[in-house]
Amino acid sequence: MDHLVTHGTFSLDGGSWEVDNNVWIVGDGAEVVVVDPAHDASAVFAAVSGRRVSAILLSHGHDDHIRAVAEFQELTGAPVHLHPRDQMLWQTVYPAAALPLALADGDVFALGTGSSQLAVLHTPGHSPGSCCFYSAELGAVFTGDTLFQHGPGATGRSYSDFPTIIESIRDTLFSLPPDTVVYPGHGDSTTIGGEIPQLADWIARGR
Incomplete structure:
Protein backbone atom coordinates (compact mmCIF):
# COMPACT_ATOMS: atom_id res chain seq x y z
CA MET A 1 0.00 0.00 0.00
CA ASP A 2 1.22 3.48 -0.89
CA HIS A 3 0.05 6.73 0.66
CA LEU A 4 0.44 10.34 -0.32
CA VAL A 5 -1.05 13.60 0.92
CA THR A 6 -2.30 16.19 -1.56
CA HIS A 7 -3.36 19.76 -0.89
CA GLY A 8 -6.22 21.84 -2.27
CA THR A 9 -9.62 23.23 -1.36
CA PHE A 10 -13.01 21.92 -0.35
CA SER A 11 -16.02 24.01 -1.35
CA LEU A 12 -19.67 23.56 -0.41
CA ASP A 13 -22.62 25.74 0.64
CA GLY A 14 -20.85 28.93 -0.40
CA GLY A 15 -17.71 28.34 1.67
CA SER A 16 -14.22 27.18 0.75
CA TRP A 17 -11.51 25.71 2.98
CA GLU A 18 -7.88 24.64 2.53
CA VAL A 19 -7.52 20.89 3.09
CA ASP A 20 -4.97 18.10 2.97
CA ASN A 21 -6.32 14.81 1.62
CA ASN A 22 -5.02 11.28 1.99
CA VAL A 23 -4.72 9.27 -1.22
CA TRP A 24 -4.45 5.48 -0.87
CA ILE A 25 -2.94 3.22 -3.54
CA VAL A 26 -3.59 -0.42 -2.75
CA GLY A 27 -2.46 -3.54 -4.59
CA ASP A 28 0.84 -5.08 -5.62
CA GLY A 29 3.76 -4.44 -7.95
CA ALA A 30 1.64 -4.95 -11.07
CA GLU A 31 -1.87 -3.64 -10.37
CA VAL A 32 -3.56 -1.30 -7.91
CA VAL A 33 -6.80 0.41 -7.04
CA VAL A 34 -6.69 4.07 -6.05
CA VAL A 35 -8.95 5.41 -3.33
CA ASP A 36 -9.79 9.12 -3.64
CA PRO A 37 -7.12 10.55 -6.00
CA ALA A 38 -7.56 14.08 -4.69
CA HIS A 39 -6.31 17.48 -5.90
CA ASP A 40 -3.19 16.56 -7.90
CA ALA A 41 -3.71 13.95 -10.62
CA SER A 42 -0.09 14.13 -11.79
CA ALA A 43 1.29 13.46 -8.31
CA VAL A 44 -1.03 10.50 -7.80
CA PHE A 45 -0.13 9.14 -11.23
CA ALA A 46 3.56 9.40 -10.37
CA ALA A 47 2.95 7.47 -7.15
CA VAL A 48 1.29 4.69 -9.14
CA SER A 49 4.75 4.16 -10.67
CA GLY A 50 3.69 2.53 -13.91
CA ARG A 51 1.35 -0.04 -12.40
CA ARG A 52 -2.03 -0.75 -13.95
CA VAL A 53 -4.89 1.02 -12.16
CA SER A 54 -7.83 -1.39 -12.20
CA ALA A 55 -10.31 0.93 -10.45
CA ILE A 56 -10.68 4.43 -9.05
CA LEU A 57 -12.81 4.18 -5.91
CA LEU A 58 -14.44 7.33 -4.55
CA SER A 59 -15.47 7.32 -0.90
CA HIS A 60 -17.96 10.14 -1.62
CA GLY A 61 -18.65 13.01 -3.97
CA HIS A 62 -17.33 16.12 -2.23
CA ASP A 63 -15.27 18.23 -4.58
CA ASP A 64 -11.95 17.88 -2.75
CA HIS A 65 -12.17 14.12 -3.38
CA ILE A 66 -13.34 14.22 -7.00
CA ARG A 67 -12.16 17.39 -8.75
CA ALA A 68 -8.93 15.75 -10.00
CA VAL A 69 -10.62 12.47 -10.93
CA ALA A 70 -11.34 13.28 -14.59
CA GLU A 71 -7.69 14.12 -15.21
CA PHE A 72 -6.52 11.04 -13.31
CA GLN A 73 -8.87 8.85 -15.33
CA GLU A 74 -7.42 10.29 -18.54
CA LEU A 75 -3.93 9.40 -17.34
CA THR A 76 -4.81 5.84 -16.35
CA GLY A 77 -7.85 4.76 -18.37
CA ALA A 78 -9.29 3.24 -15.20
CA PRO A 79 -13.03 3.14 -14.46
CA VAL A 80 -14.40 5.48 -11.79
CA HIS A 81 -16.79 4.15 -9.14
CA LEU A 82 -19.08 6.24 -6.90
CA HIS A 83 -22.24 5.44 -4.98
CA PRO A 84 -25.27 6.72 -6.95
CA ARG A 85 -26.68 8.61 -3.97
CA ASP A 86 -23.81 11.10 -4.44
CA GLN A 87 -24.58 11.75 -8.10
CA MET A 88 -25.78 15.29 -7.30
CA VAL A 120 -17.63 -1.87 -0.31
CA LEU A 121 -19.45 -0.79 2.85
CA HIS A 122 -22.16 1.82 2.30
CA THR A 123 -21.85 4.20 5.27
CA PRO A 124 -24.10 7.23 4.71
CA GLY A 125 -24.09 10.28 6.94
CA HIS A 126 -21.24 12.52 5.84
CA SER A 127 -22.98 12.35 2.48
CA PRO A 128 -25.81 10.07 1.32
CA GLY A 129 -23.50 7.94 -0.80
CA SER A 130 -20.47 7.76 1.46
CA CYS A 131 -18.71 4.39 1.32
CA CYS A 132 -15.82 2.70 3.07
CA PHE A 133 -13.61 -0.01 1.60
CA TYR A 134 -12.63 -2.97 3.80
CA SER A 135 -9.94 -5.59 3.28
CA ALA A 136 -10.02 -8.50 5.72
CA GLU A 137 -6.72 -9.76 4.31
CA LEU A 138 -4.96 -6.46 4.99
CA GLY A 139 -6.79 -5.80 8.26
CA ALA A 140 -7.60 -2.35 6.91
CA VAL A 141 -10.58 -0.13 6.17
CA PHE A 142 -10.40 3.03 4.07
CA THR A 143 -13.04 5.29 5.59
CA GLY A 144 -13.03 8.45 3.50
CA ASP A 145 -14.70 11.13 5.61
CA THR A 146 -16.94 8.76 7.60
CA LEU A 147 -14.53 7.99 10.45
CA PHE A 148 -11.40 9.85 11.53
CA GLN A 149 -9.07 9.53 14.46
CA HIS A 150 -11.12 10.81 17.44
CA GLY A 151 -14.42 11.34 15.67
CA PRO A 152 -16.92 10.98 12.86
CA GLY A 153 -16.84 13.06 9.70
CA ALA A 154 -18.51 16.46 9.61
CA THR A 155 -22.29 16.60 9.27
CA GLY A 156 -23.00 20.32 9.37
CA ARG A 157 -23.37 20.87 5.62
CA SER A 158 -25.81 19.99 2.85
CA TYR A 159 -26.77 16.35 2.37
CA SER A 160 -25.22 15.25 5.70
CA ASP A 161 -26.86 13.91 8.85
CA PHE A 162 -25.34 13.26 12.28
CA PRO A 163 -27.64 10.42 13.48
CA THR A 164 -27.09 8.63 10.16
CA ILE A 165 -23.29 8.79 10.36
CA ILE A 166 -23.38 7.53 13.95
CA GLU A 167 -25.55 4.61 12.84
CA SER A 168 -23.15 3.81 10.01
CA ILE A 169 -20.15 3.85 12.31
CA ARG A 170 -21.82 1.93 15.15
CA ASP A 171 -23.55 -0.74 13.08
CA THR A 172 -21.14 -1.19 10.18
CA LEU A 173 -17.62 -0.02 11.00
CA PHE A 174 -17.66 -1.03 14.66
CA SER A 175 -18.65 -4.57 13.61
CA LEU A 176 -15.18 -4.98 12.08
CA PRO A 177 -12.37 -6.60 14.12
CA PRO A 178 -11.03 -4.15 16.73
CA ASP A 179 -7.48 -4.33 15.37
CA THR A 180 -8.60 -3.20 11.91
CA VAL A 181 -6.53 -0.18 10.90
CA VAL A 182 -8.58 2.86 9.85
CA TYR A 183 -7.12 4.82 6.94
CA PRO A 184 -9.20 8.03 6.66
CA GLY A 185 -9.56 10.63 3.95
CA HIS A 186 -7.83 13.28 6.08
CA GLY A 187 -5.45 13.12 9.02
CA ASP A 188 -3.81 10.29 10.90
CA SER A 189 -4.74 6.62 10.94
CA THR A 190 -6.31 4.89 13.92
CA THR A 191 -7.94 1.53 14.71
CA ILE A 192 -11.53 0.43 15.09
CA GLY A 193 -10.83 -0.66 18.66
CA GLY A 194 -9.30 2.71 19.46
CA GLU A 195 -12.42 4.57 18.37
CA ILE A 196 -15.17 2.37 19.88
CA PRO A 197 -14.78 3.73 23.46
CA GLN A 198 -15.45 7.27 22.20
CA LEU A 199 -18.86 6.58 20.68
CA ALA A 200 -20.93 7.66 23.69
CA ASP A 201 -18.96 10.90 23.98
CA TRP A 202 -19.50 11.71 20.28
CA ILE A 203 -23.24 11.20 20.68
CA ALA A 204 -23.34 13.35 23.83
CA ARG A 205 -21.50 16.17 22.07
CA GLY A 206 -23.58 15.81 18.93
CA ARG A 207 -20.45 15.97 16.73
Missing part, protein backbone atom coordinates in the same frame (compact mmCIF):
# COMPACT_ATOMS: atom_id res chain seq x y z
CA LEU A 89 -22.33 16.10 -5.88
CA TRP A 90 -20.61 14.61 -8.92
CA GLN A 91 -22.79 16.68 -11.25
CA THR A 92 -21.91 19.86 -9.37
CA VAL A 93 -18.27 19.35 -10.41
CA TYR A 94 -18.89 17.58 -13.74
CA PRO A 95 -22.28 18.77 -15.04
CA ALA A 96 -21.69 17.51 -18.59
CA ALA A 97 -19.69 14.35 -17.87
CA ALA A 98 -20.94 10.79 -17.78
CA LEU A 99 -21.80 9.47 -14.35
CA PRO A 100 -19.32 7.10 -12.71
CA LEU A 101 -20.03 3.40 -12.39
CA ALA A 102 -22.27 2.70 -9.42
CA LEU A 103 -20.88 1.40 -6.15
CA ALA A 104 -23.16 -0.80 -4.06
CA ASP A 105 -22.84 -2.24 -0.58
CA GLY A 106 -21.16 -5.63 -0.85
CA ASP A 107 -19.32 -5.01 -4.12
CA VAL A 108 -15.84 -6.51 -4.15
CA PHE A 109 -12.70 -5.31 -5.94
CA ALA A 110 -9.55 -7.36 -6.42
CA LEU A 111 -6.34 -5.89 -5.03
CA GLY A 112 -3.58 -6.58 -7.49
CA THR A 113 -3.04 -10.02 -8.93
CA GLY A 114 -3.29 -11.95 -5.64
CA SER A 115 -6.26 -12.99 -3.52
CA SER A 116 -6.72 -9.82 -1.46
CA GLN A 117 -9.92 -7.85 -1.96
CA LEU A 118 -11.68 -4.64 -0.99
CA ALA A 119 -15.34 -4.89 -0.02
